Amino acid sequence: MNYKTPTPIQRKALPLALAGIDLVCMARTGSGKTCAFLLPTIQKLNKHSNSLGVRAIVLSPTRELAVQTFRFAKDIAKFTDLNIINILGGDPIEAQFEALASRPDLIVATPGRLMHHLREITTFKLNHVQMLVFDEADRLFEMGFAEQLNEIVRECPVERQTLLFSATMPKALVQFSRAGLRDPQLIRLDTDSQLSEELRLAFFTVRSNEKMAAFLYLVRKIIPENQITIVFSATRHHSELLHAMLERINVSSTIVYGTMDQDARSQHLKAFRNGSIRYLIVTDLAARGIDVPLLNNVINFHFPPSPKLFIHRCGRAARQGRIGYAFSLVEPEELAFMVDIHTYLGKNLDNC
Structure with a gap:
């Protein structure tokens, strides 16, 4: 899997998690946190159990x-006989019934659909769960899953091990932990205040009526043709405009928006991740849940209004030790x- 050196979160979390200690880990996306909770989980499960059923859950x-x-x-469990299944909202219920009947060892799920099965299937119990993981817990609460999370916790044994990973720690999450x-x-x-050392930042100050030309120049002359890029715009209308402009110059692109059909959204994201589409154009709302580990570039067509949002956008590039680039087109009013960004990051304008 091409792992050579553990990331900081892995170095700190893995020994404690392997020792069976409950953890609250605050780390940003791209820090290697997924490996930090999956390795101890796979290690604890070790091999398939026909008698116990589900023993680990990742939400x-x-x-x-x-x-x-x-x-x-x-991938991690490739050389084991562990039965790992996915339980997601929007997928066919019947196929999930069959998967649950196969006595899975590990379930990776969204909370709403998992809770639905717990309520509907009387024989589906969590009383043998040994490991419970909350991934991006702050977003679980932001998206309104607090009730389901508390119910799932009540269904699990008290003596389980719990790992909670989150970028921020709002008050509700502190109480929950x-x-x-x-x-x-x-x-x-x-x-909240750090970007990868491998991320290169570039800011282009442009007049409002020249921003589209600057964007197209960036696409055609600066970004290599073999790289994939996420473009952030202010609204769906702007996303559609940027998509149309890229299509006119024969550059492959697609848009993802909040109300898009789930199947279409999945197809667009799959095409982007495998490189058949070079540009994914999104708003901040539509970008929730989109994770592209090998992303090369981020373009801020509209500049984010807060430093934390800037870090959330740009932190998607330069992950796993790879060099990435974040380009921002800045109008006079921005x-x-x-x-603010430079002050927040502790950088001088003339150094960027």
Whole structure:
């Protein structure tokens, strides 16, 4: 799997997780956190059990993240006989009934659909769960899953091990961790104010009526043709406009928006991840749950209004030790936001 050196979150979390200690880990996307909770989980399960049924659960806020975690878990467990399944909202119920009947060892799920099965299938129990993982827990709460999370916790044995990973720690999540975890160890990396050292930042100040020309120049002359890029725009209308402009110059692109049909969304994301489409154009809302580990570039067509949003966008590139680039097109009325970013990051404008 091409692992050579553990990331900071892996170095801190793996020994404690392998020792059976409950953890609250604060680390940003792309820090290697998925490996930090999947390796101890696979190690604890060890081999398939026909008698006990489900012994580990990983809960993800979105379908896309759950699918990626599921695939990663299958890769890690490749040389074991563990039965790992995916339970996602929007997928056919009947196929999930069959998967649950196969006595899975590990379930990677979205909370709503997992809770639905717990309520509907009287024989489906979590009383043998040894490991419970909450991935991107802050987003689980943001998306309204608090009730389902508390119900799932109540269904699991008290003596289980619980791992909670989150980029931020809102008050509701602090209360939840106190109630749902046993004397947890806190691991905190600089989650909100740090970008990867491998991320290169570029800011282009442009007039409003020249922004589209600058964007097309960036696409045609600066970004290599073999790289994939996420473009952030302010609205769906702007996303559609950018998509149309790229199509006119024969550059493959697609858009993802919040109300898009789930099957279409999945198809578009699959084409982007495998490189057959070079540009994915999104708004911040539509980008929730989209995770592309090998992303080369981020373009801020519209500049983000807050430093944390800037870090959330740009932190998608330069992951797993790879060099990445974040290009921002800055209009005159957005200059104040650019100054805020540099102040927040502790950088001088003339150094960027």
